[in-house]
Amino acid sequence: MADTVLYEVNDGLATITLNRPEAMNALNIEAKVALRDAVQSAAADDAVRAVLLTAAGDRAFCVGQDLKEHIGLLAADRESGEGQTMSTVREHYNPIVRALTDMAKPVVAGVNGVAAGAGFGFALAADYRVVADTAAFNTSFAGVALTTDSGVSWTLPRVIGPGRATDLLLFPRSVKAQEAYELGIANRVVPAAQLRAEAEQVARALAEGPTVAYAAIKEAVAYGLSHSLAETLEKEDELQSRAGASEDHGIAVQAFVNKEKPKYLGR
Numbered sequence: 001m002a003d004t005v006l007y008e009v010n011d012g013l014a015t016i017t018l019n020r021p022e023a024m025n026a027l028n029i030e031a032k033v034a035l036r037d038a039v040q041s042a043a044a045d046d047a048v049r050a051v052l053l054t055a056a057g058d059r060a061f062c063v064g065q066d067l068k069e070h071i072g073l074l075a076a077d078r079e080s081g082e083g084q085t086m087s088t089v090r091e092h093y094n095p096i097v098r099a100l101t102d103m104a105k106p107v108v109a110g111v112n113g114v115a116a117g118a119g120f121g122f123a124l125a126a127d128y129r130v131v132a133d134t135a136a137f138n139t140s141f142a143g144v145a146l147t148t149d150s151g152v153s154w155t156l157p158r159v160i161g162p163g164r165a166t167d168l169l170l171f172p173r174s175v176k177a178q179e180a181y182e183l184g185i186a187n188r189v190v191p192a193a194q195l196r197a198e199a200e201q202v203a204r205a206l207a208e209g210p211t212v213a214y215a216a217i218k219e220a221v222a223y224g225l226s227h228s229l230a231e232t233l234e235k236e237d238e239l240q241s242r243a244g245a246s247e248d249h250g251i252a253v254q255a256f257v258n259k260e261k262p263k264y265l266g267r
Contacts (some may be wrong), residue, residue: 005018010186012047013052015052016042020056021057021113024060026063026067027064030090032093036099039103042099042105043099048105048218049105049206050105050206051103051105052108053100054109054111059121060115063115064118064150078146093151101222104215104219106127108206109130110195110200111195112132112192114136114138115136115137117150120137120139121151128202128206129186130187130194130199133189135177136175136177137175137180137185138174139169142171160184190205208264210252210262210264212246216240220232247265251263251265252264
């Protein structure tokens with residue numbers, strides 16, 4: 001992986017760190033390619049049982065597109081007439097969000113600072129968000145005359161409701177950590193100095209848990225949001241059969257009978 005994104009796997013936990021703190025972890029092409037590759041690697045690696053997505057520095061998780069690079073690319077597009085700049089949505093953002101949401105393992109976002117634009121989108125694509133008390137969220141798109149990308153039009157209404165989502169999209173503003181918690185954007189707010197340790201603890205607990213069941217829960221929730229009750233009940237039956245046949249379920253039941261803490265295998 002490039003230095004703009006750090007990737008490490010340790011005892012089943014893949015930690016992906018955006019590493020451009022001097023640019024508030026803005027996404028230039030190099031960072032977008034590296035992040036896409038890292039997330040896809042974590043999704044495909046059977047040794048990875050959970051993912052922690054976080055960022056270096058204390059000012060920003062990710063402020064979205066690197067506008068300094070973007071200006072140059074727009075100028076090149078005007079000169080060439082090719083209009084390739086916005087292909088980044090298709091080539092980078094969409095694969096990143098799909099890998100985060102579709103992977104059969106839990107993803108924790110450790111939001112250490114400002115999450116704006118695509119940075120907000122990536123945080124929303126995670127299953128659980130641990131947020132520093134100094135962090136803030138901003139949709140940003142309309143502020144630079146753009147529409148949504150990075151899945152925000154799908155994730156944000158599902159997290160906070162369509163009315164509130166439309167408000168934040170039409171009138172971008174800074175949503176500070178406490179309000180983010182009240183809206184449901186943040187699952188947990190912690191002191192900034194404790195963010196990395198707390199986020200890692202949450203991710204580590206998930207990595208050590210019944211990850212077959214977690215994958216089924218993740219799939220069930222996503223399915224239920226876009227299907228009828230009857231269809232969702234059938235999906236639950238299918239997924240529960242899968243979870244019930246897992247080694248982890250047998251381990252959990254035996255540990256309960258023996259009054260022991262289960263040690264899951266992730267299968």
